[in-house]
Amino acid sequence: MFNDQGNKEGILDLPNQTAVEIRNLDVYYGEENAIEDVSLDILRKKVTALIGPSGCGKSTLLRSINRMNDLIDGAKVEGIVKVDGNNVYSKGLQVSRLRQKVGQVFQKPNPFPKSVYDNVAFGPRAYKHHLRKEKGGLSSLTSFFESGEKSPIDGRHMDKVVKDSLEQAALLDEVEDKLHKSAMDLSGGQQQRLCIARCLATKPEIILMDEPTSSLDPISAGRIEDLIEDLSTDYTVLIVTHNMQQAARISDKTALLWLGELVEMSETEELFENPEKELTEKYITGRVG
Amino acid sequence: MISAREKAIRYIMIVLWLVLAVVSLLISGWLVVEPGAISSEAISAFGGILLAGVGITIIVFNLGDNYQPPISHFLISILLLLLGGVVFLFFPDQGVALPNLEGDITAKLANLLLFLLVGFAGIWAGLLFFRENPAQNRELAVKYFTWLSVLIPLGVLVFFVSYTIIEGSSVINWQFISSSTNLMMGKVGIFPAIMGTFSLIIGATVLAVPLGVGAAVFLTEYAKRTWIRQAVGVTADCLWSTPSIVFGLFGYVFLVPRITGHSTLLAGQIILAAMLLPLTIATSTEALSSVPDEFRSGSLALGASRWWTIRKVILPSSVPSIITGILLGIGRIAGETAPIMLIAVASNTSAPSFLTSSFPYFQLGSLFREVDALPYRMYSIYKAGVGGSIDEAWGTALVLIVLVLMFYGLGITVRSYYRRRRGW
Numbered sequence: 001m002f003n004d005q006g007n008k009e010g011i012l013d014l015p016n017q018t019a020v021e022i023r024n025l026d027v028y029y030g031e032e033n034a035i036e037d038v039s040l041d042i043l044r045k046k047v048t049a050l051i052g053p054s055g056c057g058k059s060t061l062l063r064s065i066n067r068m069n070d071l072i073d074g075a076k077v078e079g080i081v082k083v084d085g086n087n088v089y090s091k092g093l094q095v096s097r098l099r100q101k102v103g104q105v106f107q108k109p110n111p112f113p114k115s116v117y118d119n120v121a122f123g124p125r126a127y128k129h130h131l132r133k134e135k136g137g138l139s140s141l142t143s144f145f146e147s148g149e150k151s152p153i154d155g156r157h158m159d160k161v162v163k164d165s166l167e168q169a170a171l172l173d174e175v176e177d178k179l180h181k182s183a184m185d186l187s188g189g190q191q192q193r194l195c196i197a198r199c200l201a202t203k204p205e206i207i208l209m210d211e212p213t214s215s216l217d218p219i220s221a222g223r224i225e226d227l228i229e230d231l232s233t234d235y236t237v238l239i240v241t242h243n244m245q246q247a248a249r250i251s252d253k254t255a256l257l258w259l260g261e262l263v264e265m266s267e268t269e270e271l272f273e274n275p276e277k278e279l280t281e282k283y284i285t286g287r288v289g
Numbered sequence: 290m291i292s293a294r295e296k297a298i299r300y301i302m303i304v305l306w307l308v309l310a311v312v313s314l315l316i317s318g319w320l321v322v323e324p325g326a327i328s329s330e331a332i333s334a335f336g337g338i339l340l341a342g343v344g345i346t347i348i349v350f351n352l353g354d355n356y357q358p359p360i361s362h363f364l365i366s367i368l369l370l371l372l373g374g375v376v377f378l379f380f381p382d383q384g385v386a387l388p389n390l391e392g393d394i395t396a397k398l399a400n401l402l403l404f405l406l407v408g409f410a411g412i413w414a415g416l417l418f419f420r421e422n423p424a425q426n427r428e429l430a431v432k433y434f435t436w437l438s439v440l441i442p443l444g445v446l447v448f449f450v451s452y453t454i455i456e457g458s459s460v461i462n463w464q465f466i467s468s469s470t471n472l473m474m475g476k477v478g479i480f481p482a483i484m485g486t487f488s489l490i491i492g493a494t495v496l497a498v499p500l501g502v503g504a505a506v507f508l509t510e511y512a513k514r515t516w517i518r519q520a521v522g523v524t525a526d527c528l529w530s531t532p533s534i535v536f537g538l539f540g541y542v543f544l545v546p547r548i549t550g551h552s553t554l555l556a557g558q559i560i561l562a563a564m565l566l567p568l569t570i571a572t573s574t575e576a577l578s579s580v581p582d583e584f585r586s587g588s589l590a591l592g593a594s595r596w597w598t599i600r601k602v603i604l605p606s607s608v609p610s611i612i613t614g615i616l617l618g619i620g621r622i623a624g625e626t627a628p629i630m631l632i633a634v635a636s637n638t639s640a641p642s643f644l645t646s647s648f649p650y651f652q653l654g655s656l657f658r659e660v661d662a663l664p665y666r667m668y669s670i671y672k673a674g675v676g677g678s679i680d681e682a683w684g685t686a687l688v689l690i691v692l693v694l695m696f697y698g699l700g701i702t703v704r705s706y707y708r709r710r711r712g713w
Contacts, residue, residue: 126594
């Protein structure tokens, strides 16, 4: 369950180490089987990298965790995806709550055409609005699932939420004097960090990153990588990447997908130095793919 | 290479030109010696022949397959085209009229033909010019063509507006704008018409815009890539191109009997809203679907609901384009005369008023009464033929233009505000 205690130090090493549990997942786009019978566990407060050639289903797998596949016409998901023990495809689940807890950063920085401040405050405001529309109004800050947990987002301190999120995303120093200027004026790297800050503002527990550095220059990409490492102390990060060096640098665990199937998943070092499967070795040494 | 035949034609042309030059020298000499010896009609006919000659010569000289005409041919044709246009617009009775053709071909028609001939010569020369020439010349030609396509509509617009201002400003005074017409006292005022048109536009916009934008939201955000979207698109296009008098007739048959049985402001507002609706739907759909999908997924991935996404991300980003569409529509309905003649207007009505001096300070009674409207007023002033009626029609036209421009100004202000905020 997503309760406050779960976030605190000390309880980390208790049995519930798995943040996301995927069992026998199949995703279809119309007739096409994009993910075939994938089962894997994503560990809490670790960085997990998904690698594989283009079109192998990495992004699809990522999107099936926060149900962004729902937006794609003709996408069909079978199997079980559990976030903190709750099946995200169960009927009673509120998708918006799920997406608050499982944030996503996209390949191309996509800040809204609003000010930097409004971008970061977007998630919390949407959340507040959402609560107000529910039965009982703001007083019943009910949980993401049915557990009765209180919202970690307090709209009354929006300034603080915004500043903290920007700080966490290592962006505050650069934008402190232009909080109310358009986010579209920032550089690509800054925009991507803003998107990360925007995601952090909703107090997620899991952050999904879909090739977050592929549209950035090497220096900006390096800063994002540093940021991901910092984030992994507090958040569970799942990152899709084309760049195997990047996976090797920043992830604790790595999974290789091939044509929609999971080939191998293990500790990053082990996977790169001593892969179990022949295909993995061929892929990481660049002989296939 | 040029063939022998073409060469011959060219020599003949050169000889003809020489003759023309000699004749014009003789004529100008004669006119100096004896002013008034030649009638002005003959002179203008000669000018017309000269003008036509240039056009024909340019065509003939450019007949050769591999011949590269110099850019001067193109530029001269363009100049003549403009000159022909000026003559056609400003001196309808001057130019190429051959006196003995009067009755068969009027001077105006002849002028039009000349205008077209020279225009054809210009386009011909232009086409040849960049058929053969290297890229650099083509660039130049494209530049001149695009210039021309800016200059011509701009010129027409400036001409219309300035002519209306010149003609209309003489009758515009406070009394004309602020009072109503009283033929007994011999005064003409258009205050009721101003307020009537204003109420019609506001009412139609208030009715049509929420519906149109709502339909567009449904089509782009909820009914993506389905047949409904196409069906609505086609229907909207058809409605937009339906003649306005048909709308008026529908209003007269279906709306008027169900409201009061006589013409009312409300009926006019509803019918004009129905006319405005298709354009609002079409442009809003276009505006909403041009919002990048990354904004949608970005917002939804933050846990925002679909409605919140629409309200906070998609609509604000598309406001500028939506406003542009509404402005185009307002421009059209403001000048509509046909439909409101059947369902909303009457002469000599008082201005609609929604404010009262006592509680509750507003009243809706005017919605159910007839109104006057500027385009209708223009028509009836002209028809009535009282006093200097055509001047007053121009004055009314000027007020109508100013009213529409005021709406445009308002719209453009709002648009640029949102555009500055948008910045993508």
